[in-house]
Amino acid sequence: MLQARDLSVDVGGRLVVEGASFTVRAGEVVGLVGRNGAGKTSLLTVLAGDSEPQGGFVAAKGALGHLRQDLRSDGGDRVLRGRRRDASGGGGVTGLTHILAGRGLDDAAARIEKLRLQLEERTSKRNVERFARAEELYNMQGGYSAEAEARRIAAGLGLAPDRVDLPTSALSGGERRRLELARILFAGADALLLDEPTNHLDTDAKTWLIGWLRSYKGALIVVSHDIMLLDTAITRVLHLDDGALTEYKGTYTQYRAARKRDEDRAGRVAGRQQSEIRRLSTLADSMRHQTQRRARTAKALDKRVERMRAEAISAPSKERRINVRFPEPPRAGKVVLMAERLTKGYGGPPIFEDLGFDVGRGERLLVMGLNGAGKTSLLRILAGQTSADAGELRLGTGVSVGYYEQEHEGIEPGAHLLDHMRRQSGAADQALRALLGMFGLPGDMAMQDAGTLSGGEKTKLSLAQLVSGRHNLLLLDEPTNNLDPPSREAVARALGEWPGSMIIVSHDRDFVGELVPDRVLMMPEGTLDYWSQDLLDLVSMA
Numbered sequence: 001m002l003q004a005r006d007l008s009v010d011v012g013g014r015l016v017v018e019g020a021s022f023t024v025r026a027g028e029v030v031g032l033v034g035r036n037g038a039g040k041t042s043l044l045t046v047l048a049g050d051s052e053p054q055g056g057f058v059a060a061k062g063a064l065g066h067l068r069q070d071l072r073s074d075g076g077d078r079v080l081r082g083r084r085r086d087a088s089g090g091g092g093v094t095g096l097t098h099i100l101a102g103r104g105l106d107d108a109a110a111r112i113e114k115l116r117l118q119l120e121e122r123t124s125k126r127n128v129e130r131f132a133r134a135e136e137l138y139n140m141q142g143g144y145s146a147e148a149e150a151r152r153i154a155a156g157l158g159l160a161p162d163r164v165d166l167p168t169s170a171l172s173g174g175e176r177r178r179l180e181l182a183r184i185l186f187a188g189a190d191a192l193l194l195d196e197p198t199n200h201l202d203t204d205a206k207t208w209l210i211g212w213l214r215s216y217k218g219a220l221i222v223v224s225h226d227i228m229l230l231d232t233a234i235t236r237v238l239h240l241d242d243g244a245l246t247e248y249k250g251t252y253t254q255y256r257a258a259r260k261r262d263e264d265r266a267g268r269v270a271g272r273q274q275s276e277i278r279r280l281s282t283l284a285d286s287m288r289h290q291t292q293r294r295a296r297t298a299k300a301l302d303k304r305v306e307r308m309r310a311e312a313i314s315a316p317s318k319e320r321r322i323n324v325r326f327p328e329p330p331r332a333g334k335v336v337l338m339a340e341r342l343t344k345g346y347g348g349p350p351i352f353e354d355l356g357f358d359v360g361r362g363e364r365l366l367v368m369g370l371n372g373a374g375k376t377s378l379l380r381i382l383a384g385q386t387s388a389d390a391g392e393l394r395l396g397t398g399v400s401v402g403y404y405e406q407e408h409e410g411i412e413p414g415a416h417l418l419d420h421m422r423r424q425s426g427a428a429d430q431a432l433r434a435l436l437g438m439f440g441l442p443g444d445m446a447m448q449d450a451g452t453l454s455g456g457e458k459t460k461l462s463l464a465q466l467v468s469g470r471h472n473l474l475l476l477d478e479p480t481n482n483l484d485p486p487s488r489e490a491v492a493r494a495l496g497e498w499p500g501s502m503i504i505v506s507h508d509r510d511f512v513g514e515l516v517p518d519r520v521l522m523m524p525e526g527t528l529d530y531w532s533q534d535l536l537d538l539v540s541m542a
Contacts, residue, residue, distance in 0.1 A: 001025050002047065002191045002219045006056035011042045012452040015054065018243040024219040031230050031252060032223045034240035036440065036456030036484045040223045041069050043240065044193045062190025067181055069195040069455040069482065070408065095164040095171065095179050099150040102187030108138045154182045158205035163372050170346040173407045174200030174371045185212065191219040196455060198226040199481050200371060202507060225484055227252060266313060273312045280305050322440040322490045329472035329500035332361050333397035336473050336501045337382065342391035344377050351377060352524035364502045364515055366531065368538065369523030375505045376406065378523065379475045382503065402471030406478040408458045413451025417441060417461055420450055425468035432468060439464045440487065455482035463491060473501045480508045509539045
């Protein structure tokens with residue numbers, strides 16, 4: 001069970017949750033919803049005990065697991081990238097060992113591997129006995145059956161068996177996130193806090209996860225913009241807006257209908273209250289300078305108006321929508337990019353090799369392939385973030401490259417939003433503030449620490465930086481992850497109307513449908529083909 005009482009949460013000097021109280025019992029799957037920046041991620045961080053509330057308290061019964069939206073936020077990504085070495089002296093902790101760490105079995109598994117290697121080097125009686133004792137203890141702890149379970153969970157989330165056995169440093173960002181989700185599910189906590197768990201999941205993995213969540217026996221709070229998950233897995237909704245939490249029973253669709261009724265009702269009541277306040281104020285003003293008796297009546301009306309204003313409800317805030325426009329790009333040459341025989345690996349077999357393609361002015365190239373096929377690695381090479389092991393890359397005349405990174409690695413905690421914008425553009429601060437406002441980051445948010453932003457707000461900041469750079473070739477790696485539906489639609493519409501060149505990686509079917517790519521590059525084979533609407537069904541699966 002998870003319980004919060006009179007909870008208040010502060011982010012960057014702004015109170016995003018005020019006086020919230022709720023209980024999530026075992027067997028309940030609660031969806032925490034609200035616009036980008038409402039405070040959902042910050043609330044989960046407080047519930048997990050990773051930061052202190054401004055007021056109130058949280059009580060949790062039993063062990064608690066927390067999937068963060070940004071693995072880098074607490075240093076967890078350092079472990080996933082393999083800075084912690086495995087016992088065999090390899091390039092880093094393996095995927096399987098990381099999952100086993102959820103139950104504290106990683107050290108025992110690493111010890112067995114170390115002893116096995118020693119036994120291979122020297123088959124002495126002492127080495128045989130040490131290995132046998134360690135293996136017996138590991139088996140008594142349920143280690144071997146746990147390995148099979150860990151592999152089943154990883155497979156359900158779309159991690160191939162050969163990928164699970166690799167050092168985590170060799171995995172893509174999406175694979176590392178799924179690996180962390182597998183570790184949390186495997187751990188068997190009594191309560192779970194999951195922040196955007198379907199990011200980087202294809203349709204099959206998403207279906208598997210929804211089935212797992214529906215059968216989970218503990219208390220669960222999930223933050224997601226995934227309608228499929230919210231409509232099939234949750235039993236309750238907590239809506240966060242302007243610091244207040246409102247509870248609704250049922251699925252996401254049922255919540256939306258109930259929320260609309262509440263907003264309409266509150267709007268009518270607020271309208272009637274304001275109308276009555278205006279009527280009584282006008283009446284009091286008309287009587288104020290007449291007879292002494294009427295003046296006393298006016299004072300009484302004034303006091304009544306004051307009470308009504310103090311007790312009046314506010315009309316519900318309308319769903320904030322952003323209106324995004326990408327500026328006309330500078331003109332480039334006829335061919336903006338040419339890649340020949342590109343090859344990339346990470347110490348083992350290449351993840352792709354002999355890759356060749358070109359991109360013309362105004363062309364949109366969609367890069368498709370299973371997770372781990374090298375899509376992000378390819379974009380990082382094209383952006384100049386890393387080098388290919390072999391091959392040649394050439395940019396056309398007048399080409400300026402803008403790169404959207406799915407992990408938001410260019411956003412630095414400690415620097416405010418306006419600083420990030422200045423790094424991309426020499427435009428005046430007023431113009432940069434206007435760009436931030438266009439992406440739903442208005443006013444004082446320009447001076448907010450970028451490290452305090454939600455995942456959706458980081459996406460908006462990264463996109464605002466792209467716009468400020470006035471590029472004519474955009475490399476987009478999952479640009480709609482973490483965006484709420486209205487923001488996703490606005491970004492898709494703006495990019496769909498933009499005439500520049502794009503190379504896109506995305507699992508978002510609606511987003512890709514809005515862009516209408518010209519060609520498709522299938523990874524890791526490197527097969528080029530023209531876009532067809534028949535491929536749309538494969539977008540969320542690849």
